[in-house]
Amino acid sequence: MIKATVYVTIKQSVLDPQGVAVRGALHSMEFTEVEGVRIGKYMELTLNTNDRNEAAERVTEMCEKLLANTVVEDYRFELEG
Amino acid sequence: MKFAVLVFPGSNCDIDCYKAVEETTGEPVDYVWHTATDLSEYDCILVPGGFSYGDYLRCGAIARFAPVMAEVAKAAEQGKYVLGICNGFQILTEAGLLPGALRRNTSMKFICQDSKLQVVNHTTPFTSEYAAGEEITIPIAHGEGNYYCDEATLERLKANNQIVFRYSHNPNGSTDDIAGICNERGNVVGMMPHPERAVSSILGSEDGKRMFTSILTAWRDQYGAATVG
Numbered sequence: 001m002i003k004a005t006v007y008v009t010i011k012q013s014v015l016d017p018q019g020v021a022v023r024g025a026l027h028s029m030e031f032t033e034v035e036g037v038r039i040g041k042y043m044e045l046t047l048n049t050n051d052r053n054e055a056a057e058r059v060t061e062m063c064e065k066l067l068a069n070t071v072v073e074d075y076r077f078e079l080e081g
Numbered sequence: 082m083k084f085a086v087l088v089f090p091g092s093n094c095d096i097d098c099y100k101a102v103e104e105t106t107g108e109p110v111d112y113v114w115h116t117a118t119d120l121s122e123y124d125c126i127l128v129p130g131g132f133s134y135g136d137y138l139r140c141g142a143i144a145r146f147a148p149v150m151a152e153v154a155k156a157a158e159q160g161k162y163v164l165g166i167c168n169g170f171q172i173l174t175e176a177g178l179l180p181g182a183l184r185r186n187t188s189m190k191f192i193c194q195d196s197k198l199q200v201v202n203h204t205t206p207f208t209s210e211y212a213a214g215e216e217i218t219i220p221i222a223h224g225e226g227n228y229y230c231d232e233a234t235l236e237r238l239k240a241n242n243q244i245v246f247r248y249s250h251n252p253n254g255s256t257d258d259i260a261g262i263c264n265e266r267g268n269v270v271g272m273m274p275h276p277e278r279a280v281s282s283i284l285g286s287e288d289g290k291r292m293f294t295s296i297l298t299a300w301r302d303q304y305g306a307a308t309v310g
Contacts (some may be wrong), residue, residue, distance in 0.1 A: 016208070
């Protein structure tokens with residue numbers, strides 16, 4: 001079994017309204033050192049395979065097709081096991 | 082002319098769309114479940130608003146892989162009329178039938194109110210009965226209607242006259258005040274405002290009516306069918 005951890009974030013060039021709202025909240029709580037906040041998604045996938053190369057290829061395909069919308073989002077992932 | 086209104090688990094504007102087609106055009110219309118694999122009998126496909134598949138992951142991300150969507154792509158390719166409203170617009174962008182994406186409103190709020198729109202392109206099959214630059218009132222109801230595309234795409238949209246509607250007062254942070262766009266060919270339109278909720282004065286506006294009657298007129302012009310009545 002391989003565990004894939006996928007992170008999907010809004011592209012740097014695209015406004016992230018949730019991140020802006022959270023930064024505003026942190027500022028109002030006097031965490032004024034917070035320069036920027038980007039909110040993303042965290043996903044754990046359990047894969048029924050032991051072939052890391054195959055897993056990397058398949059997870060990339062999953063990200064491209066479904067898990068991220070590459071018009072507005074970036075993705076990266078880590079494989080374990 | 083025959084209309085299809087797609088129904089996904091979580092669609093909630095399907096009945097409004099159905100009634101709007103029925104009342105404004107008098108043409109036959111069917112609900113078509115998301116598992117359908119044949120849309121060949123339909124001339125116009127409406128992808129209604131709602132929260133398909135709970136909008137899990139992203140709005141429209143899962144609906145875009147429903148079996149019926151392959152048929153919608155085929156219909157678009159054949160030049161049939163496809164109109165995505167609200168969640169339907171989000172689904173069409175996810176499916177790559179329209180460029181760009183819809184982000185969370187900059188206010189982070191779900192906005193449900195009348196909105197004034199400017200008809201930017203009145204030459205599509207969906208807008209031919211409006212005047213160029215006409216201002217119309219159509220309600221919006223969305224939390225994620227903030228249209229985004231990169232600059233190169235925006236230039237292309239402008240150059241090809243693909244911006245169909247702009248907000249007179251941008252409610253959600255949309256790039257270039259965009260409320261609705263079409264594909265290059267003009268037979269696929271996506272918009273966040275709800276014309277199906279503006280087909281009777283008792284609902285506050287009748288300005289959405291002409292979208293449906295425009296489609297019928299376009300179809301009759303294309304096929305030379307006799308006008309009824």
